[in-house]
Structures are given as structure tokens and as C-alpha cells.
Amino acid sequence: MKLPPFQSLLDAHSGEIYRFLVATAGPVEADDCFQETWISAMRAYPRVRSSQNLRAWLFRIAKNKAIDAHRARGRRAVPVADVPETAAAPAAPGGFDIDEPELWAAVRELPPKQRAAVYCRSVLGIPYDELAELLECSRDAARRSVHEGLKRLREERTQ
Amino acid sequence: MNEIEEMLRRDASRLPAEVPVALHESLAERAAKEGLLDVAYAELDSPIGPLAVAGTTRGLVRLSYAPAEEIAEELAVKLSPRVIRSPAKLDDVRRELDEYFEGKRTEFDVPVDWSLSRGFFRRVLERTARIRYGQVGTYAQVAKEAGSPRAVRAAGNALNANPVPIVVPCHRILRTGGDLGGYGGGVDRKEFLLKLEGVIGV
Numbered sequence: 235m236k237l238p239p240f241q242s243l244l245d246a247h248s249g250e251i252y253r254f255l256v257a258t259a260g261p262v263e264a265d266d267c268f269q270e271t272w273i274s275a276m277r278a279y280p281r282v283r284s285s286q287n288l289r290a291w292l293f294r295i296a297k298n299k300a301i302d303a304h305r306a307r308g309r310r311a312v313p314v315a316d317v318p319e320t321a322a323a324p325a326a327p328g329g330f331d332i333d334e335p336e337l338w339a340a341v342r343e344l345p346p347k348q349r350a351a352v353y354c355r356s357v358l359g360i361p362y363d364e365l366a367e368l369l370e371c372s373r374d375a376a377r378r379s380v381h382e383g384l385k386r387l388r389e390e391r392t393q
Numbered sequence: 394m395n396e397i398e399e400m401l402r403r404d405a406s407r408l409p410a411e412v413p414v415a416l417h418e419s420l421a422e423r424a425a426k427e428g429l430l431d432v433a434y435a436e437l438d439s440p441i442g443p444l445a446v447a448g449t450t451r452g453l454v455r456l457s458y459a460p461a462e463e464i465a466e467e468l469a470v471k472l473s474p475r476v477i478r479s480p481a482k483l484d485d486v487r488r489e490l491d492e493y494f495e496g497k498r499t500e501f502d503v504p505v506d507w508s509l510s511r512g513f514f515r516r517v518l519e520r521t522a523r524i525r526y527g528q529v530g531t532y533a534q535v536a537k538e539a540g541s542p543r544a545v546r547a548a549g550n551a552l553n554a555n556p557v558p559i560v561v562p563c564h565r566i567l568r569t570g571g572d573l574g575g576y577g578g579g580v581d582r583k584e585f586l587l588k589l590e591g592v593i594g595v
Contacts, residue, residue, distance in 0.1 A: 239469040239476035241434075248417070253408040265416060272420055276429045280474055337404045356398040357405040387397050 237284050240276055247289060248272070250358065251296050257338050257357070258349040259300035263307070267299040274299070290360075290367040297350040297368065304346055340390050341383075347371075348383035355380045421479040431473035433482035436461040440494050441582045444559075446486050447476075452504030453486055456557045458578040471509060490559070496589065499526035501560045509556040513539055517551035524565045527590050531569045553577045559586065 492498035536548035576583035
């Protein structure tokens with residue numbers, strides 16, 4: 235068994251993992267999720283089988299960190315008396331690019347699994363068997379997640 | 394459905410192209426804090442070409458004239474796959490080497506992690522480490538001091554396999570009679586180092 239230096243995973247995948255997190259967890263949460271993803275990966279790395287698909291493994295960790303962040307944010311949310319009709323954009327911290335495509339906001343309204351499914355399939359073109367590994371489900375379920383996600387996004391657009 | 398996918402792909406091109414540099418640095422920092430950074434490596438400049446250096450929590454474990462990626466591969470196999478590029482973790486090594494090449498340092502204070510050397514090889518290298526700046530020894534001498542006076546050739550092999558040249562000064566070992574002998578990084582580098590230390594004339 236021979237694993238490549240962890241740095242080679244960072245070199246090959248840190249960019250796409252970061253973009254995935256910006257798109258699915260949001261620009262505010264992305265930095266934390268990114269660090270959590272790589273720390274978890276590094277902790278588990280010596281036990282990984284070298285035959286394993288390392289890219290799918292990394293995306294699976296990232297997807298789970300995005301879900302964790304989503305839940306944590308839900309817990310932190312302060313209840314308000316009047317919920318506005320449309321969700322207000324999160325306050326932008328200093329220096330953050332507000333000029334973000336609306337579509338990501340819509341993607342982030344999807345259930346976390348569909349978010350990851352849509353992004354990995356439609357943007358990255360990840361094949362379905364890899365996607366199933368990444369989403370920890372069957373191929374058919376992965377296909378359904380992509381389909382459902384895209385359907386919702388389309389309905390959103392045509393409303 | 395295709396229309397939405399096209400829009401997603403178009404919007405994806407506006408996502409950040411690069412991971413912010415600060416994020417990489419804080420990642421290495423946090424990994425070190427959590428005891429996950431087994432090997433940190435970096436590439437340094439020197440008058441004798443780029444040097445790859447690598448450290449563990451115990452000290453400098455590897456210095457090489459080979460490309461940094463090559464030693465990262467080597468250490469992933471020999472020590473741990475948790476190998477990360479982190480110039481900040483090797484700041485002390487860089488500073489000391491800079492001072493050495495400027496002629497301002499005659500001894501290294503960074504600790505050496507000996508874990509890549511064993512047995513006779515290690516004993517040869519430990520003896521070699523005691524030879525001071527500006528002094529030289531011979532292959533026969535270190536072989537004898539390492540406990541095997543007849544293993545002169547093996548002592549040469551040990552020095553050739555020195556995982557931390559310069560800092561463990563294998564360049565200070567010459568043939569009996571004063572001939573320069575060989576050097577893992579090429580004899581030109583050995584000559585440069587001996588001139589720097591004033592052992593041979595410029």
C-alpha cells in the first residue's frame with residue numbers, strides 16, 4: 235500500500251473543493267468548511283486504501299461538512315416575529331464579493347444532498363458511480379437526487 | 394433541464410479560481426496544532442541551487458538537492474503520508490542555511506531528526522556531525538570511529554546516503570591523501586562548500 239503525499243491531494247483538489255463549498259455552503263461558511271474538510275481528511279488519510287477513489291472521498295467529506303455547517307447555522311438562527319416573504323441575503327462580511335449569481339442562492343435552498351448532487355453532476359460532470367460513492371447512496375438514488383434538484387431549480391426559475 | 398445545467402456551468406465560471414493563500418497557511422498551522430502534520434517540506438534557494446528541506450516535530454529530517462516533490466514522495470513512503478508543503482514551518486532552517494551560505498554561521502542549531510538512518514550508517518553520520526566547520530576527516534577515520542575500521546567503502550555509502558547533507562557535513566569527509574572523493578550532490582557542490590569553509594583555496 236502506497237499513498238501519495240497529502241500535499242498532492244491538496245494540489246489536485248483544493249481548488250475544486252473550495253468552489254464546491256462556496257457554491258453549496260455559501261461564501262460565508264466556505265472557509266470554515268474548507269478547513270474542516272481538509273483537517274478531517276488528513277486525520278483519516280493514513281487509513282485510506284490507496285485503491286479508493288480519493289476525489290470522491292474528499293468530496294464526500296466536504297459535502298458532510300457543508301451539511302454540518304447548515305445544521306449549525308439552523309441552531310444559531312434567532313427566531314424573529316415576522317418572517318420575510320423572501321429570505322434576505324446574508325450580511326456580507328468585509329471584502330466579500332456580493333456580486334454572486336442568484337442561482338447559487340437557489341442551489342443553497344435545496345436539501346443538502348441535492349445541492350451536492352446537482353453541483354457535482356451538472357458542473358463537474360462526475361460520473362454516476364462516483365457520485366453514488368460521494369453521496370453515500372445507490373446509483374439510482376444519486377440519479378434521482380440530481381433530477382429532483384434540477385427540477386426544483388427549474389420550477390424556481392419559471393415561477 | 395439542459396437550460397438550468399447550462400446556467401449552472403456558466404455561473405460556476407464565476408466561482409473563485411484559487412483558494413485564498415491565507416487559508417492554506419492556516420490549514421498547515423491548524424494541522425500542526427492538532428498533531429496531524431507529520432512532515433512539513435519546502436524549497437529554498439541557495440548559491441548551489443534549490444534545496445528541498447523537510448522537518449518533523451523532532452527536527453530537520455531531510456535536505457536534498459532533488460526537487461521538493463521528489464522528497465515529498467520519498468517521505469510519504471518512509472515516514473508518513475501526512476506530508477504538507479509549509480514554508481513557515483521551516484523558517485528556522487531557511488534562516489540558518491542563509492546565514493551559513495553568507496559565511497555568518499559555522500554551526501547549525503536546528504535539531505536533526507535521525508529517523509531515516511539506522512545502524513552503521515547512522516553511526517557514521519553521527520561521527521561526521523562532530524567534525525567542525527573548516528575541519529575535515531577521512532572515510533577511513535569515520536569508518537573506524539563508527540566501529541568498523543575495515544568498512545571504508547560502506548562508510549562512503551553511508552555518507553552518500555546522508556539524508557541531511559550540509560547540516561550533517563558529509564562534505565567534510567575526504568579521501569586519505571586529500572583527494573576530494575565523491576559527493577551525493579555532485580563534486581562541484583562539495584568543492585563549493587569546502588571553499589566556503591576555507592578548507593581549500595578559492
